Amino acid sequence: MFLVYQPEGQTEATRWRYDPRKLMSVEREDIERRTERNFAQFTQDVLQGNSLCRRALLFTYLRRDHPKTRFEDVDFAWDELTLEFSRQELQSMRDSLLTTLHGDQLAAALAALDGEIEGAFDDKEAEGKAVLPIAG
Numbered sequence: 001m002f003l004v005y006q007p008e009g010q011t012e013a014t015r016w017r018y019d020p021r022k023l024m025s026v027e028r029e030d031i032e033r034r035t036e037r038n039f040a041q042f043t044q045d046v047l048q049g050n051s052l053c054r055r056a057l058l059f060t061y062l063r064r065d066h067p068k069t070r071f072e073d074v075d076f077a078w079d080e081l082t083l084e085f086s087r088q089e090l091q092s093m094r095d096s097l098l099t100t101l102h103g104d105q106l107a108a109a110l111a112a113l114d115g116e117i118e119g120a121f122d123d124k125e126a127e128g129k130a131v132l133p134i135a136g
Helices: 025-035 039-048 051-065 087-100 103-119
Strands: 002-005 014-017 081-084
Touching: 002 051, 025 039, 025 051, 039 051, 051 081, 087 103
Parallel strands: none
Antiparallel strands: 002 014, 002 081
């Protein structure tokens, strides 16, 4: 999965590979303090669209590139920050649909996923089977 940030006026989006298992302990602890959630809950809330959690995640990645960034300075319009599944993650989801859905429901779901897969970003660093970005 990728965290994609494209503020108004920026021609190219900034894309970070988001894998909560790869965040450093200091980063996880800072996220827990800022969001008042344990890390497992945070990862679920990020996927569900919690604004504070997404802001904390963006801050974490911005701070890696710009260490003097302050949390108070991180502000974004909702359409400037997205989470996108990689091509590999979408393909894994597609494969699992083959065993869980049938008939018209399967056809509709496959058509929708195939369209997303076509335009998805390829994660060159993906190793083996793609997993959803939720910390357990």
